[in-house]
Every structure is written in C-alpha cells, then in structure tokens.
Amino acid sequence: NAGVTQTPKFRILKIGQSMTLQCTQDMNHNYMYWYRQDPGMGLKLIYYSVGAGITDKGEVPNGYNVSRSTTEDFPLRLELAAPSQTSVYFCASSYGQVDEQYFGPGTRLTVT
Amino acid sequence: GENVEQHPSTLSVQEGDSAVIKCTYSDSASNYFPWYKQELGKRPQLIIDIRSNVGEKKDQRIAVTLNKTAKHFSLHITETQPEDSAVYFCAASGSYQLTFGKGTKLSVIP
Numbered sequence: 285n286a287g288v289t290q291t292p293k294f295r296i297l298k299i300g301q302s303m304t305l306q307c308t309q310d311m312n313h314n315y316m317y318w319y320r321q322d323p324g325m326g327l328k329l330i331y332y333s334v335g336a337g338i339t340d341k342g343e344v345p346n347g348y349n350v351s352r353s354t355t356e357d358f359p360l361r362l363e364l365a366a367p368s369q370t371s372v373y374f375c376a377s378s379y380g381q382v383d384e385q386y387f388g389p390g391t392r393l394t395v396t
Numbered sequence: 397g398e399n400v401e402q403h404p405s406t407l408s409v410q411e412g413d414s415a416v417i418k419c420t421y422s423d424s425a426s427n428y429f430p431w432y433k434q435e436l437g438k439r440p441q442l443i444i445d446i447r448s449n450v451g452e453k454k455d456q457r458i459a460v461t462l463n464k465t466a467k468h469f470s471l472h473i474t475e476t477q478p479e480d481s482a483v484y485f486c487a488a489s490g491s492y493q494l495t496f497g498k499g500t501k502l503s504v505i506p
Contacts, residue, residue: 317494326402326485326496327440342493343397374439382428382447382489387439 288388296394297365305360305391307375315378316358320371365395398423400488402497417500419486420468426488429469434483476504
C-alpha cells in the first residue's frame with residue numbers, strides 16, 4: 285500500500301492564481317481530511333469528507349473548495365490565491381470516525 | 397468548538413531523562429485523544445492514543461494518562477533518546493474533527 289499520497293510536493297503561486305492539490309489514498313478509508321500547518325502552529329482543519337459525495341467545512345474553509353467523487357480521491361482547490369494561504373498542506377485519511385489518521389507527505393505552497 | 401492547549405512549547409532534556417507534555421481540552425464530549433510525532437520536514441505520525449473509557453495506556457517507553465474530570469491528558473516519555481527529538485502534537489476529538497494543540501518541540505541532548 286502506498287498509503288496517502290499528495291501532489292505536488294512544492295508549488296509557488298502568484299497572487300490571484302488558482303491550483304488544485306491532489307490527494308489519493310489506497311486504504312479504502314471513508315474519512316478524508318485537509319489540514320494546513322503554519323510555522324510553529326498545530327494543524328488546522330480546512331475541510332473533511334465522511335464518504336464519496338459528502339464534504340463539510342472545518343475550522344478554516346475560506347478560500348478553499350473540495351470535492352469527493354470517489355473513495356480514493358479528495359482534491360483541494362485554491363481559488364484566487366492570497367499570501368495568507370502560504371502554508372504546508374496535509375491530507376489525511378482514517379477508517380473510522382475516531383480512528384488513527386494517516387497523513388500524506390504534505391505540499392509546501394508559497395503565494396507571492 | 398473544541399479548544400486544546402498544550403504545554404510546554406519547547407522542552408529540552410538530557411538523554412536518559414523523562415519528558416512530560418501536558419494538554420487540556422474544553423469539550424467534555426471529546427472521547428478520543430491521540431498524540432502525533434512530527435520530525436522536521438516530515439508528516440505527523442501517530443505514536444499513541446487513548447479513549448475516554450481508559451485512564452492510562454503504555455507502549456514501551458511511551459505512556460499517556462487521561463483525567464476526564466479535569467479535562468487534561470499527558471504524554472510521558474521515559475529513557476529519552478536522541479531520536480525522540482521532534483515536535484509532538486496532542487489532539488482531541490468528539491466527532492469527525494480532530495482539534496490539535498500547537499505542539500511541543502522536544503530536544504534530547506546526548
């Protein structure tokens with residue numbers, strides 16, 4: 285099993301550009317999550333999904349969108365990138381509602 | 397919503413000594429408390445977790461204690477080794493969402 289994979293690993297965006305961060309898991313987990321991690325801070329939940337076709341907002345959803353058309357994939361869309369979105373983004377998945385979350389390797393995004 | 401406070405933010409110990417990291421949470425409905433270790437430039441990885449029906453859990457040199465009445469839980473690492481140096485995050489969950497503390501940077505001095 286590859287576990288949770290994310291692409292790209294690094295990206296530099298200009299203000300106002302858009303991009304999609306890709307996340308795929310091969311563990312047949314129903315639950316998937318997107319977090320952002322700012323320097324010296326913990327992880328903040330952006331969006332989560334409890335299954336294909338079902339998504340909901342987390343703590344910091346503004347400026348982001350998600351979709352979940354399959355069990356495996358949970359892409360995160362940034363529209364009109366802003367410097368405040370400079371961060372490391374982690375995707376995670378879990379089997380159950382309160383089970384271990386497995387994290388992807390992260391995407392380091394810089395918006396200038 | 398849930399609020400998780402974690403202390404200390406940095407901790408330095410001599411190799412072989414013990415390290416203790418403490419967290420408090422606000423939502424009495426939270427029932428799952430994991431601890432994650434994150435090495436520099438790497439992803440967070442679960443090292444131990446505890447559920448609300450248990451007061452203590454051990455795994456070799458690592459233990460976690462939970463006091464639901466006081467709404468706090470702690471991570472204990474004994475016989476610390478240089479490879480224990482990392483950032484440790486506590487978290488609490490009562491539903492779909494994990495709320496993380498801000499992390500403790502542990503440095504183990506050889």
